[in-house]
Amino acid sequence: VTGRAHGCIFLLTDYGQIDEFVGVTKAVLARLAPGASLIDISHEVPAFDVRAGALTLERSAPHLGPGVIVGVVDPGVATARRPIALETRSDNGPRHLVGPDNGLLMRAVERLGGLKKAVVLARAAVPGADAQSTFDGRDLFAPAAAALWSGTDLDELGEPIDRDSLVELEAPALVVGRGRIESEVLWIDRFGNVQLSAGPDDIDRAGLTGALRLTVTRDSAPVEIRRVKAFAELNEQEVGLIVDANGHLALVGNGSSAALTLGLAPRRRVILGAMP
Amino acid sequence: VTGRAHGCIFLLTDYGQIDEFVGVTKAVLARLAPGASLIDISHEVPAFDVRAGALTLERSAPHLGPGVIVGVVDPGVATARRPIALETRSDNGPRHLVGPDNGLLMRAVERLGGLKKAVVLARAAVPGADAQSTFDGRDLFAPAAAALWSGTDLDELGEPIDRDSLVELEAPALVVGRGRIESEVLWIDRFGNVQLSAGPDDIDRAGLTGALRLTVTRDSAPVEIRRVKAFAELNEQEVGLIVDANGHLALVGNGSSAALTLGLAPRRRVILGAMP
Amino acid sequence: VTGRAHGCIFLLTDYGQIDEFVGVTKAVLARLAPGASLIDISHEVPAFDVRAGALTLERSAPHLGPGVIVGVVDPGVATARRPIALETRSDNGPRHLVGPDNGLLMRAVERLGGLKKAVVLARAAVPGADAQSTFDGRDLFAPAAAALWSGTDLDELGEPIDRDSLVELEAPALVVGRGRIESEVLWIDRFGNVQLSAGPDDIDRAGLTGALRLTVTRDSAPVEIRRVKAFAELNEQEVGLIVDANGHLALVGNGSSAALTLGLAPRRRVILGAMP
Numbered sequence: 111v112t113g114r115a116h117g118c119i120f121l122l123t124d125y126g127q128i129d130e131f132v133g134v135t136k137a138v139l140a141r142l143a144p145g146a147s148l149i150d151i152s153h154e155v156p157a158f159d160v161r162a163g164a165l166t167l168e169r170s171a172p173h174l175g176p177g178v179i180v181g182v183v184d185p186g187v188a189t190a191r192r193p194i195a196l197e198t199r200s201d202n203g204p205r206h207l208v209g210p211d212n213g214l215l216m217r218a219v220e221r222l223g224g225l226k227k228a229v230v231l232a233r234a235a236v237p238g239a240d241a242q243s244t245f246d247g248r249d250l251f252a253p254a255a256a257a258l259w260s261g262t263d264l265d266e267l268g269e270p271i272d273r274d275s276l277v278e279l280e281a282p283a284l285v286v287g288r289g290r291i292e293s294e295v296l297w298i299d300r301f302g303n304v305q306l307s308a309g310p311d312d313i314d315r316a317g318l319t320g321a322l323r324l325t326v327t328r329d330s331a332p333v334e335i336r337r338v339k340a341f342a343e344l345n346e347q348e349v350g351l352i353v354d355a356n357g358h359l360a361l362v363g364n365g366s367s368a369a370l371t372l373g374l375a376p377r378r379r380v381i382l383g384a385m386p
Numbered sequence: 387v388t389g390r391a392h393g394c395i396f397l398l399t400d401y402g403q404i405d406e407f408v409g410v411t412k413a414v415l416a417r418l419a420p421g422a423s424l425i426d427i428s429h430e431v432p433a434f435d436v437r438a439g440a441l442t443l444e445r446s447a448p449h450l451g452p453g454v455i456v457g458v459v460d461p462g463v464a465t466a467r468r469p470i471a472l473e474t475r476s477d478n479g480p481r482h483l484v485g486p487d488n489g490l491l492m493r494a495v496e497r498l499g500g501l502k503k504a505v506v507l508a509r510a511a512v513p514g515a516d517a518q519s520t521f522d523g524r525d526l527f528a529p530a531a532a533a534l535w536s537g538t539d540l541d542e543l544g545e546p547i548d549r550d551s552l553v554e555l556e557a558p559a560l561v562v563g564r565g566r567i568e569s570e571v572l573w574i575d576r577f578g579n580v581q582l583s584a585g586p587d588d589i590d591r592a593g594l595t596g597a598l599r600l601t602v603t604r605d606s607a608p609v610e611i612r613r614v615k616a617f618a619e620l621n622e623q624e625v626g627l628i629v630d631a632n633g634h635l636a637l638v639g640n641g642s643s644a645a646l647t648l649g650l651a652p653r654r655r656v657i658l659g660a661m662p
Numbered sequence: 663v664t665g666r667a668h669g670c671i672f673l674l675t676d677y678g679q680i681d682e683f684v685g686v687t688k689a690v691l692a693r694l695a696p697g698a699s700l701i702d703i704s705h706e707v708p709a710f711d712v713r714a715g716a717l718t719l720e721r722s723a724p725h726l727g728p729g730v731i732v733g734v735v736d737p738g739v740a741t742a743r744r745p746i747a748l749e750t751r752s753d754n755g756p757r758h759l760v761g762p763d764n765g766l767l768m769r770a771v772e773r774l775g776g777l778k779k780a781v782v783l784a785r786a787a788v789p790g791a792d793a794q795s796t797f798d799g800r801d802l803f804a805p806a807a808a809a810l811w812s813g814t815d816l817d818e819l820g821e822p823i824d825r826d827s828l829v830e831l832e833a834p835a836l837v838v839g840r841g842r843i844e845s846e847v848l849w850i851d852r853f854g855n856v857q858l859s860a861g862p863d864d865i866d867r868a869g870l871t872g873a874l875r876l877t878v879t880r881d882s883a884p885v886e887i888r889r890v891k892a893f894a895e896l897n898e899q900e901v902g903l904i905v906d907a908n909g910h911l912a913l914v915g916n917g918s919s920a921a922l923t924l925g926l927a928p929r930r931r932v933i934l935g936a937m938p
Contacts, residue, residue, distance in 0.1 A: 118416050120409070126852040127403065127679065130718050133672070133703035134725040140670050140699045141727035147416050148425075148699075151409035157853055158917055166406050173410040173524060175417035185917055190890035244892070245907030248725060338607055340464035340520070353483040355521030365434055365461055394692050396685070403679065421690045423700075427685035442682050449686040449800060451693035576678040577709055616740035616796070631797030641710055641737055 117177030118147040120204065120256055123247060124155040124165055124183045135180075135248045142256030144239050149174075158185040160214050162342030164279055165296055166337065169356045174204050178255045179218065181209035182247040192248060193231040194276070195254055197264045206258040208251045213279035228276060229268035236267055280318035282307040283379060286315050291382040295374050296358070301365020304374050306359045308382070313359075318384055322351065324361070325381040326372055333372075334385055335361070347371060351382075393453030394423040395531055396480065398443055399523060400459045411456075411524045414526040418514050420531030425450075434461040436490050437651065440555055441572055444493035445632045450480050455494065456531045457485035458523040469507040469522060470552070471530055473540050475499030482534040484527045489555035505544035506550060512543055558583040559655060562591050567658040570632070571650050572615060578643020580650050582635045584658070589635070594660055598627065600637070601657040602648055609648075610661055611637070627658075668884055669729030670699040671807055675799060676707040676735045687732075687800045694790050694808030701726075708738040712766050713831055714928065717848055720769035721908045724758050731770065732800040736750045736812035745783040745798060746828070747806055749816050751775030752806070760803045760809040765831035780828060781820035788819055834859040835931060838867050843934040847926050848910070854919020856926050858911045860934070865911070868930065870936055874903065876913070877933040878924055885924075886937055899923060903934075 119139055123130035132153050139148055149172050155163040163183035171179075184191075199206065200222040208231070212313035233241045236254045248383055254267055283294040284307040293308040293360040306366050313322075317385045323332040336343075338350040344364035354360040361368040361380075374380070395415055401407035406427050414422055418455075427446050431439040439459035447455075468487040474480065476498040483491045484507070495501050509517045512530045519525035530543055557568040560583040569584040589598075599608040609635075612619075614626040620640035625647055630636040637644040650656070671691055677683035691700055703722050707715040715735035723731075736743075744763040750756065752774040754873050756804075759767045760783070771777050785793045788806045795801035806819055835846040838858040845860040865874075874883040890902040896916035901923055906912040913920040913932075926932070 118413065120413065122406075122409075128704065128706040129851045130674075130703050130722045131852075133674075133701060134722050135705075136701050137670065137672065137722070137726045140701055144699075145662075147420075149409060149412050149416055151406050152404060154404040170406045170410050170413070174413045186894060189894040235424045243907055244904070248907070300407075342462060342465040352520070355519055355524070394689065396689065397684075398685075423696075425685060425688050425692055427682045427689075428680060430680040446686050446689070450689045575681045576683075608879045618738060618741040628796070631795055631800070 115261065116261070117175060117204070118149045119143060119177055119259055120149045120151055120170075120174055120179045121153070121172070122151040122155065122163060122179070122181045122183075123153045124157050124159065124163065125153050125247070126157075127153055131247065135252050136247055136361070138238070138252040139256055142253055143259045145254070146259050155183050155324050159183060160185070160212050161279055162297075164214050167215065168221055169220040169297075171203060171218040177200065177204050178259045179204045179207040179209075179215070180247070180251050180255045181207060181214045181218075182251055183214050184210040184212065184246065186210060186212060187246055188244040192271075193250055194271070195231055195258065195264055195267055196225060197227040198285040199226050206255070206264065208255045208258065210246070211277050213277045214360045216276060225273055226266050228271050228273065229264055230271050232268040245377075265366050284308055284312070286312045287383050289317055291316050291318070291378055292361070294383065295376050295378045295380065296374060298374065302363060302369040303354065304361040304368050304372070305354060305356070306361070306380065308359045309357055310353050310359060313382075317380065323385050324349075324372075324381050325383065326374065326378075341365070348384045391533065392537070393451060394425045395419060395453055395535055396425045396427055396446075396450055396455045397429070398427040398431065398439060398446075398455070398457045398459075398606070399429045400433050400435065400439065401429050401523070402433075403429055405521065411528050414514070414524055414528040415456075415532055418529055419535045422532070431459050435459065436461070436488050438573070439491050440493045443491065443637070444497055445573075447479060447494040447497040450497065452478065452658060453480050453537045454531045455483040455485075455491070456481045456523070457483060457490045457494075458527055459490050460488065460522065462488060463522055463562050464520040465530050465594055469526055470546075471505050471507055471534065471540055471543055472501060473503040475502050482531070482540065484531045486522070487537070487553050489553045491577060492552060492554050501549055502551065504542050504547050505540055506547050508544040560584055560588070562588045565593055565660050567592050567594070569635070569656055569658065571652050571654045571656065574645040574650065574652060578639060578645040579630065580637040580644050580648070581632070582637070583655065584635045585633055586629050586635060589658070592658075594658065597661040598660050599659050600625075600648075601659065602650065602654070608659070630662040663838060665889075668811065668813070669727060669756070670874060671695060671699050671729055671811055672703055672722075674703040674707065674715060674720055674722070674771055675705045676711065676715065677705050677799070678709075679705055679763070683799065687804050688937065690790070690800055690804040691732075691808055694805055695811045698808070702789040705734050709737065710937075712764050712894045713742045714735070714849070716766050716769045717787050718832055719767065720773055721849075721900050723770040723773040728754065729756045730807045731756045731761075731767070732799070732803050733766045733770075734803060735766050736762040736764065736798065738762060738764060739798055740796040743770045744823075745782055745802055745806075746823070747781050747810065747816055747819055749779040750881070751778050758807070758816065760807045760810065760869060762798070765829045768828060768830050777825055778817050780823050780825065781816055782823050784820040795857045804931055822841045836864070838864045841869055841936050843868050843870070845911070845934065847928050847930045847932065849924065850921045850928060854921040855906065855913060856920050856924070857906060857908070858912040858913070858932065860911045861909055862905050862911060865934070870934065873937040875935050875937050876901075876924075878926065878930075884935070893917070
């Protein structure tokens with residue numbers, strides 16, 4: 111042990127909140143890292159949806175402050191997929207992340223200054239880990255996070271591995287052409303706001319000025335959308351385009367769900383172009 | 387800074403628990419107010435339902451103890467609606483509340499001894515606030531709450547405003563006449579209990595004694611209801627009237643939902659009268 | 663007061679997370695037991711389902727560490743059912759449990775080394791309790807838990823009662839015969855995994871070796887199931903049998919819900935036998 115207790119332990123899982131999975135994982139953390147603040151990012155990632163979890167962690171990372179992230183969306187639990195711990199180059203955000211090697215953690219790592227070191231967790235090397243268990247969130251990742259929070263060096267928890275060997279998810283689709291942006295729906299939030307993979311700079315890169323038109327499918331008629339700064343600038347049932355609080359373009363309504371109005375879901379493609 | 391860290395920070399929002407909105411807001415609080423206990427009142431206020439949020443805060447206020455309340459149900463975010471911080475006269479409950487000036491906080495303030503001071507939050511004056519952001523919960527209200535929890539004077543966070551300028555919600559309907567109480571449904575809880583705007587004193591004021599009859603609509607036949615002290619005094623599917631844990635009259639069942647039995651929802655009106 | 667502040671306070675209720683019930687209960691705990699870590703086991707126990715709550719507490723108990731458990735699934739609130747506090751013989755798990763005398767707490771007590779002492783809570787003896795209230799979670803159990811966490815002796819909170827007088831739930835069904843195990847469905851988790859009352863030793867006791875067949879009802883054809891160690895060993899839509907993270911046998915799928923595939927729900931019976 112070379113460091114000292116520092117920051118919070120942040121949790122993101124697909125465990126839901128009906129079963130006791132989150133509770134017992136937090137109980138292990140409270141026992142092995144007494145005094146740590148435990149902050150739930152979300153436990154309602156759709157079951158097994160690694161991509162949705164990775165995007166949620168990426169959006170959250172810049173706002174978390176110092177500490178350790180435990181991420182568990184893990185369809186490969188109890189298979190040969192590697193349990194990993196990562197160290198970032200962040201000065202003021204989470205220094206460590208713990209979870210499965212399936213891409214879940216990597217987009218957040220990029221937001222946290224990039225990767226400094228990575229290890230495969232060795233069950234025998236993690237204090238409090240249970241070598242027989244198949245519940246890695248409770249019995250491996252939580253103990254590893256508690257050790258890191260308490261100041262244990264990453265190297266003490268397993269063997270180093272190469273950056274290139276880590277599993278990465280495919281990047282979200284985004285094609286910016288002259289007068290045309292083809293973009294993927296990343297996320298639909300509780301209010302029906304539709305976050306796109308495109309950002310405000312992409313509008314400039316595409317040379318789009320003035321009113322925009324949005325095409326949702328090849329068959330549907332394009333819709334005119336206005337760029338606005340506040341939901342309240344929109345009329346009822348109108349869909350507008352804002353820069354959201356994460357710096358992405360988002361399709362939004364004013365007290366109505368843009369996702370419902372447009373019939374959109376995550377991973378769908380939309381095209382932004384100029385009004386004729 | 388004139389005070390010192392004190393009590394909890396209590397959160398009430400309509401953010402839901404699927405997205406990371408609550409998590410990043412709490413992460414900001416944990417970073418700016420290290421050591422504060424963060425207590426979730428509820429994050430499942432129906433989206434944009436300021437009235438439901440205000441009633442939930444009002445019910446909760448007397449039980450919270452010292453600290454700061456962050457309340458965010460905010461359909462007007464990113465418009466001219468004012469972000470405010472309030473100081474109450476409470477000795478043993480929350481001293482400060484932070485949120486939008488849309489009536490959300492005012493009923494709780496009355497339960498906390500009334501208003502002592504109010505300010506409009508100045509983004510530039512709140513340490514850690516983000517002047518560009520449209521996510522006020524994370525980037526304005528949480529930093530303001532952290533500052534107040536840490537002992538910053540209300541005056542340091544913005545310009546004072548008059549009590550009379552603060553937005554108030556319409557009071558729930560309640561008309562007490564001779565032998566007749568017309569009352570509004572304030573809240574239906576998870577168990578289907580139906581809280582009314584009337585209290586037990588209103589029964590005395592109306593001169594009602596003995597068995598009561600309840601009329602839900604003009605068209606439906608009145609139902610006889612008994613006043614009881616415990617759910618268990620009721621027969622299966624019977625609806626009774628109790629004084630609930632918040633001091634209101636409530637229509638309840640015994641292991642069944644009174645709301646379902648009677649077909650009631652928030653804001654509906656019911657009439658209590660005497661059995662003929 | 664003879665002890666000192668120790669461990670966490672763990673909460674399990676059927677309050678849900680839409681209303682403020684959990685929030686105000688935790689606010690009372692934070693006020694009366696400042697510094698205690700409050701860990702939610704679950705608040706989504708089906709309303710009034712004492713058995714589901716008792717099984718959840720039993721599964722959680724071995725993983726919780728030192729502290730006090732507050733359990734509230736309480737269809738008999740405000741009746742003559744007794745409010746109780748229990749002391750366990752556990753060295754490294756929760757020492758105390760507080761809740762209604764309806765069987766909710768007893769299975770967890772057995773997992774925590776068995777019962778050492780029990781008292782009926784006397785409202786007048788519990789600091790901070792409200793004698794008039796019908797919201798026992800907030801106004802009796804939380805104050806009692808705070809007192810125990812702070813080191814108050816169990817004896818100071820009420821009169822001792824006999825072990826034999828405590829309400830117990832019926833044990834889950836399990837009949838192990840020669841080549842046949844009749845078992846009850848205890849729990850279906852978020853991923854559709856079906857936990858059985860049987861454990862791996864029961865397979866040996868029944869003399870079952872090799873492939874197993876599962877019969878769900880008298881009318882349905884038996885299904886062959888393989889014993890596996892990881893979900894990933896199964897084909898799509900195949901159901902397998904694992905030893906779950908709580909040491910029970912469980913029917914599971916690979917990215918699919920075994921409960922949906924088999925049409926199972928809690929309390930249903932299934933029969934495990936040998937393939938002919």
